[in-house]
Amino acid sequence: MVSMSYAPAGGADAPAGEDPAGTRAARRGVPGTPPPRAEAVPGVGQIAGLRPRADVELLDALDRHTRRTVAAWLLERPSTATRQACLQTLAGFLRWLQATEPHVGLLAATGAHLDAYCEQARIGALTVGVRNPGRALSGATVARKHRALSSFYWFAWSIGAIRQGDGGSAPAGEPQPLAITRDERRLLRLGASRLAADGRVAEAVAVALIEATGASVATLAGLTSEDLHAVGHGSNNPLVLVTMRDDRGDVVTFPVPTWVHPWLKALSSTRAAGDLLIKQGDGQPVSAGWLTAALRDAGSAGGIPASRAKLLHPRKLRAGTATAPA
Incomplete structure (x- = not known):
């Protein structure tokens, strides 16, 4: 099994200015969500x-x-x-x-x-x-x-200021990208935490990573436990990075939000070296349909109105946010 060295956020090696272990979120009574921007x-x-x-x-x-x-x-x-x-x-x-x-x-x-x-x-x-x-x-x-x-x-x-390239236009007949608001992103993160609390850790991680990085379905499907890297082993708060390939094939690295660390620890501890990190319930690689269902379930669990939650889709989510700085 592969087990990374994770620890609660907020130690001396935490990135400057980041919220220790979601403490501000906890004070707001919204567990499992990062602070507002x-x-x-x-x-x-x-x-x-x-x-x-x-x-x-x-x-x-x-x-x-x-x-x-x-x-x-x-x-x-x-x-x-x-x-x-x-x-x-x-x-x-x-x-x-x-x-x-x-x-x-x-x-x-x-x-x-x-x-x-x-x-x-x-x-x-x-x-x-x-x-x-x-x-x-x-x-x-x-x-x-x-x-x-x-x-x-x-x-x-x-905050949606940059997103991973979409790698092509939407298929014919697919609705235009959903402009998801900052409040809806907050609710989506809250919904992901509720999926994790219900034991749906793989879905929670998939939702959190696509929301935080804008990764494509194919990119998430190819992630392994070896793509996770803890910087600062032995410290109170290692910075966890995930490496991916973008649509041009370049390797890109993203810090994983601290509130996702416990889920990654639980998930990676069940994976052998080189094994896929995120799998469907039947053990198959992530598919667009599975991730779409996970996004919609997380949206509903977090409190996004049903009329909006049913529109959530990986391609649409990657389009960005309506409240990014202009």
Whole structure:
């Protein structure tokens, strides 16, 4: 059996600004759901206390959608000092990205870009985006950068600012994508927690991952326990990552929301190495019909009105959210 090292969220190695073990959700009386996201502001320059000015101006020069996503993420950091550190990390990564792949926007970067940047930082190969070009950074510093950048991309995906490519148009005759609202996403996450409480852990994990990452049915069907990676073994709160292939075949990495960790631990503990992570009740790989039923059951369990829940579909959910920053 494969068993990953999971632990309750909220330890010293938790991504900066993330909610420890859903404590804010618990205070709201909504178990198993992450905290609400900050509303976007016009730009980074409107957030007090950030410097140097060059970093602020670099991020404010991005397109309006990206700029507001960055500002919303920074506002959710718990202190000015944390915002400052996150600003510098993101600005450094953006300078490197613009120098190495100028055609790739900040929200179009993949886990492969993040990994390449951190590896170059570790071996001292960075010539832009760092205070001392050519100087290797310590493992602890590189890990902090990785956690901060992972936190940014998880935030952006969780609010619908970026979604995995759809990989083609909808089949003829299929209704147009459903514009799912932020409140409906919250209810869908709540419904997933209720499926897990009823013992339907595979369905809960599938719903949580497609909601958090926008993964295709084929991508979810191909996941194995070996695609889960706990960063920070031995810490109170390892960051759990899932690696997938996007529609172009590139490997992308996503942080798994902390509230999903217990379900993944339970599911992966029953899988042999290389075995499919998510299976249907009959042991077959995930299908579109099975995932559609899981989404609709989770929507209904979470309180989405029946007229809306019955419209939930993997392809439609991946289209994004009506309340993403504009």
